[in-house]
Amino acid sequence: MIKYKSLLPIIYIIFLMLPIYWLINMSFKTTNEILGVFSLWPLEFTLENYRTIFTDPTWYNGYFNSIIYVAMNTVISVTVALPAAYAFSRYNFLGDKHLFFWLLTNRMAPAAVFALPFFQLYSSVGLFDTHIAVALAHCLFNIPLAVWILEGFMSGVPKELDETAFLDGYSFSRFFGKIFIPTIASGIGVTMFFTFMYSWVELLLAKTLTSVAAKPIAATMTRTASASGYELGLLAAAGALTIIPGALVIYFVRNHIAKGFALGRV
Amino acid sequence: MSIELKGVVKTKDAETHIYETNLKLLKGGFNVLLGTTLSGKTTLMRLMAGLEKPTQGEVWFNEENVTGMAVQKRSVSMVYQAFVNYPSHSVYDNIASPLKVAGVSKSEIKKRVESIADLLKLTPMLNRMPAELSGGQQQRTALARALVKNAELVLLDEPLANLDYKLREELRDELPKLFAGSGATVVYATSEPMEALMLGGHTATLHEGRVIQYGETAEIYRSPNNLTSATVFSHPPINTTKVIKKGNELFIQDISCCKIDGGLKNLADGDYILGVRPHHLTPFSTDENAVRVKGVVKVTEISGSDSVIHIIFGDCSWVSESHGIHPYKVGETIDLFMNINQCLLFDVQGDLIPV
Numbered sequence A: 001m002i003k004y005k006s007l008l009p010i011i012y013i014i015f016l017m018l019p020i021y022w023l024i025n026m027s028f029k030t031t032n033e034i035l036g037v038f039s040l041w042p043l044e045f046t047l048e049n050y051r052t053i054f055t056d057p058t059w060y061n062g063y064f065n066s067i068i069y070v071a072m073n074t075v076i077s078v079t080v081a082l083p084a085a086y087a088f089s090r091y092n093f094l095g096d097k098h099l100f101f102w103l104l105t106n107r108m109a110p111a112a113v114f115a116l117p118f119f120q121l122y123s124s125v126g127l128f129d130t131h132i133a134v135a136l137a138h139c140l141f142n143i144p145l146a147v148w149i150l151e152g153f154m155s156g157v158p159k160e161l162d163e164t165a166f167l168d169g170y171s172f173s174r175f176f177g178k179i180f181i182p183t184i185a186s187g188i189g190v191t192m193f194f195t196f197m198y199s200w201v202e203l204l205l206a207k208t209l210t211s212v213a214a215k216p217i218a219a220t221m222t223r224t225a226s227a228s229g230y231e232l233g234l235l236a237a238a239g240a241l242t243i244i245p246g247a248l249v250i251y252f253v254r255n256h257i258a259k260g261f262a263l264g265r266v
Numbered sequence B: 001m002s003i004e005l006k007g008v009v010k011t012k013d014a015e016t017h018i019y020e021t022n023l024k025l026l027k028g029g030f031n032v033l034l035g036t037t038l039s040g041k042t043t044l045m046r047l048m049a050g051l052e053k054p055t056q057g058e059v060w061f062n063e064e065n066v067t068g069m070a071v072q073k074r075s076v077s078m079v080y081q082a083f084v085n086y087p088s089h090s091v092y093d094n095i096a097s098p099l100k101v102a103g104v105s106k107s108e109i110k111k112r113v114e115s116i117a118d119l120l121k122l123t124p125m126l127n128r129m130p131a132e133l134s135g136g137q138q139q140r141t142a143l144a145r146a147l148v149k150n151a152e153l154v155l156l157d158e159p160l161a162n163l164d165y166k167l168r169e170e171l172r173d174e175l176p177k178l179f180a181g182s183g184a185t186v187v188y189a190t191s192e193p194m195e196a197l198m199l200g201g202h203t204a205t206l207h208e209g210r211v212i213q214y215g216e217t218a219e220i221y222r223s224p225n226n227l228t229s230a231t232v233f234s235h236p237p238i239n240t241t242k243v244i245k246k247g248n249e250l251f252i253q254d255i256s257c258c259k260i261d262g263g264l265k266n267l268a269d270g271d272y273i274l275g276v277r278p279h280h281l282t283p284f285s286t287d288e289n290a291v292r293v294k295g296v297v298k299v300t301e302i303s304g305s306d307s308v309i310h311i312i313f314g315d316c317s318w319v320s321e322s323h324g325i326h327p328y329k330v331g332e333t334i335d336l337f338m339n340i341n342q343c344l345l346f347d348v349q350g351d352l353i354p355v
Helices: A002-027 A031-036 A048-055 A057-090 A096-105 A111-125 A131-155 A159-168 A172-183 A185-201 A204-208 A217-227 A232-263 B041-049 B091-102 B106-119 B135-148 B165-180 B193-199 B217-222 B227-232 B262-266
Strands: B003-012 B015-024 B030-034 B056-061 B076-079 B153-157 B185-190 B202-207 B210-216 B239-246 B249-252 B256-259 B270-276 B291-303 B306-313 B316-323 B333-338 B344-346
Touching (some): A002 A232, A031 A232, A057 A096, A057 A131, A057 A172, A057 A217, A096 A131, A111 A131, A111 A204, A131 A185, A131 A204, A159 A172, A159 B076, A159 B091, A159 B135, A172 A185, A185 A232, A217 A232, B015 B041, B015 B056, B015 B210, B030 B041, B030 B193, B041 B076, B041 B153, B041 B185, B076 B135, B091 B106, B135 B153, B135 B165, B165 B193, B193 B217, B202 B217, B210 B217, B210 B227, B227 B344, B239 B316, B256 B291, B291 B316
Parallel strands (some): B030 B185, B076 B153, B153 B185
Antiparallel strands (some): B003 B015, B202 B210, B239 B249, B239 B270, B249 B256, B270 B344, B291 B306, B291 B333, B306 B316
């Protein structure tokens, strides 16, 4: 009986893993083999694709650039969202619910809408092709998300905790740093994961706002395809490496994400 | 420390939570705020703590007006009904936190935390996190944190309400002892009349945002100044009925009639309200002057050696609480007895008529 029951999830997992397996499979093949024969595993096993990526600066700089602006974005988003979320969860003020909803509407427009104004604006103030340009642009959708998630976690903390701290003599800033932030640490972890992920996978704004100095890995991948024919093996290796940071982050916050789901905000 | 509320009013969103209140609490003793849910106990405490500002009026500590003073600057500690501890701090750090903020030296902190932990039987738990403790231990931690800083005013907002029966009794016995030597003024909110009686000290009865009466606990129980105060301070609720006084006789709902003497005899003839506490209404006669109350049994609850009998008496629903097991059947007509001299008499506005 148990065998039949486990059949469905097994099929589902195979279905999910198949494209990833195929990507990794391709990354160890030569382009000729990919185009020439159908094989379930590399017939001519090669590490040449990975070697190219780790030695060619146009490739590995793509990773550095991506990681730099994603990290910047994550730090900015969480830093800005923490006080905002605290205000939304603790205070009533005129139009607070409307403002909270309006924040979310920022996520409702496709990035393409903002690509042109950002490009024009950043070009004219000299921010074009810098890491901070992409990091700031990504704040557009990541800060509302971070506020939304953090507000959920903060509202789960009773207001009495704040009051007890004030009665104990804590000043607001000391309470926020020493008591409140440790209390919602898992919420901050979940928020960082989501801001990281959205910024990491976003292509359009990152590609539009950079040319050479801050070119992200995803953009590098799309451009290589057209520049020197089809280097499928190389692209597959780049793709496989792009998955790794995301997988690592998920691994570290997996327990907190479960908590986030339980709180109903993620 | 003496604490005084001078003409304090609190309104929120056009809704009055506390009507004009003047209250001076017993210095260095136990003060119980007794009232049902939504009677304003918590709001009153929050006003004293400074967590909320009064809409009108002033709060005075000793001879100082502290109405606008920040919470941090007041010598106040508070324990909530829900167990509030810092989840990211160990029990030791939780208890030590007010001292750390105050800049007390490490060795002094260690000494004070250990002595208070010993007092509250928390010594084996000092290195654990609050989430790893039972409810009783969590509340002990909160109490320890409130005690350790030697605040002059300690506010306890139904601290035992979320605990199970055994723990509640245990802590209730300990509480007055804990504060006995500290000289702190303790304000204790509860909705249970029995708890107020057990804690002693002074009691303020609250009803719908008004302080009805304040004074020595036993005194308030014995002679509530009006029907509301008597209702708040009686569990099961006090039995009431309309009575008519004519000459030497008191007519109870056209059903019973009894002779009255003493001070009551000089009362003007007319309508009054009679209040009978449930334990003054018994299924057996104590003396020949006892007034007979004939009623129909609605429910009988027997708990161990006590019986609570709910009857329909005329057009009123009455409760009798007595020692012994009295297994009456539902619908049975029975006689209960009360002594008219133990009853409280109110005028039609509900004010007590002193005898």
